[in-house]
Amino acid sequence: MTEFLLGAAAFVLGTVALGLIRLLRGPGHADRMLAAQLLGTGGVAALLLLGVATGVGAIVEVALLLALLAAFASVAFVSGIHRPDGLGTASGTEHAAPGSSDENKRDTP
């Protein structure tokens, strides 16, 4: 059974690795993130398989962490993509410089 579970882990890892071709081809950022997301779920599955195969219970906790934080990375991706205007959104700090359109000015035209 151990051998089968290890083989399954290798298979899942291999397939999601194939999905990384999407990372190479894109074309959009969202497609690349999809590939990373698939790698995340596949990695969790592979970890679970490895954990049960080797009998190390703590590996399941690694998988739990990975599931929790892979979602977090995707959230980071989505919120990053929503501000394509570069530094303009979050800066607004140097009001000494000429022409720096401060957030304050933007709010009160």
Place this chain on the structure above:
Amino acid sequence: MNGPTLFGLCGAALVGLGLYGLICQPGALRKILAFNLIGSGVFLLFGVIAKRGGGALSAAGLGVDGDPVPQALIITGLVVAFAATSIAVALLLRLAEISGRSTLERAGSGSHSPTHERAPAPERAA
């Protein structure tokens, strides 16, 4: 060829790759990424040493499967690497905000001049 040796070779290659990226990539963010790759390669080498050290022990029947000293050092290293990365990113963002560039080279070679108080940042969507 066993697993740890394989990962050790992988770590060595990571250090080489990271070093190349650190030198050849002009963008500062790319340099930060490359530096993290080097660090991760070094951690991997540590991890291999920890695994080998533990292997000698589990043969002695102690049930320890890794040398905890290098492992503790790796955890420390990961946290410190994160702290350093966050400083580097903060500095880089501020640099781009002030100078309008995201590279580290002297501005004389590019189109921007260092004497400007603040080069106009491109595409400020206001």
Place this chain on the structure above:
Amino acid sequence: MTSALVVDAALALLVLGLALWVISTRAAYSAVVGFVAYGLLMAIVWVRLAAVDVAMTEAALGTGLTGLLLLGAAARLAPYEAAEVSSRPGRGLRMLIGLLCAAIALGLAAVVLMLPDPAPTLALLVAENLPPTGVGNPVTGVLLAHRAIDTLLESVVLIPALIGVWSVAADPAWGGRPGSLPRPQSGSALTLLAQVLPPFGILIGIHLVWNGADDPGGKFQGATVLAAMWILVLIAGLREPPAVRDQRLRVLLVIGALVFIGIGVAGIWLADAFLAYPEGYAKPLILAIEAVLTLSIALTLGLLLAGPPANDHRSGGRS
């Protein structure tokens, strides 16, 4: 054993392929997405190397927090990227650099292949000296008892890092709220996630800290999860990041290191050495240190991600 080797080989190839992608791809954003995937795989590599504690740290820090930090930076730097391509070194120079880097990699590879057999190890010493500390997880034992000074310096070093991040703030913004997090978007699925996920995350974080005494886990892993949950709530706009001039915040940031140092100094009188624990009190003291350190580290990590103070729309202008 052969299937295990196949898994290892597949992992090593994947890691190298992703590293190559991170180094060579054109757009920084794609490189960062590759780096997030790379961190994910590294967590599995650590499991294969029997370093479960490290795997947890890598999964939490390498994938989650670093991902958020770098993705945010890449998005904000995208407008400047076009100017970078022109300043790459020439082909000949790159070849030379590549050869030199390959030489370094080959040297390291030779070291790996020539590592002494049997391997030198401190694991035996740790295993012998673990019972007096009262903890069952050797990594926690090393971090908080045998090499406590390293851990102390490490938790202290996070604070200068935070000061460094804060210090790049523009003068007029000083004292305000951190401004590097993405602007909150209301009414999206993000709000739901930020309401449902944190209870689980906090539970898992506390579980990791508590369990860290005897099983893989510990304060860094737990603190990272707590920090991630806090940041999630901030991104969703359910809470605002605290202003950096807040006195209570600053006390919470340093209290972990202070308690650690306090107990360490008390050890000079009570146990004859700095950072030594009195006989029989090692475990409760270690647990106390872990608890306060977790709080401080989680706050520090979260604020490192939140970036330098800025008077943006969140603070409604500094007055």
Place this chain on the structure above:
Amino acid sequence: MNLALDILTIVAVSLGAIFFLAGTVGLLRFPDTLTRLHALTKADNLGLGLVVLGLLPQVSAPLAALGLLAVWLLALLSGATVGQLLAGTASAPDQDRAETPARHAGASHD
């Protein structure tokens, strides 16, 4: 009894692995971001679920089984939300190089 459980494990884990394969093929072959997302979310939720189902008979401690289920539930929750969020960016007219047809624009928000 033991044999039956082992067979259940083998069947469920194999099915799960096939779902991962299907998800990967979908990710590689489908024409645009939203269809790829569709393929992916189905495949990884079901694939992971089947793997967890298959592993349940192999763990003895009830707490370990609970851990496996927790992993799956967490992946379901985050997968669903992240899918929703990613769909939002894919249909938003931003820098995704206009390769997403406009007919999908309303499909992601509710």
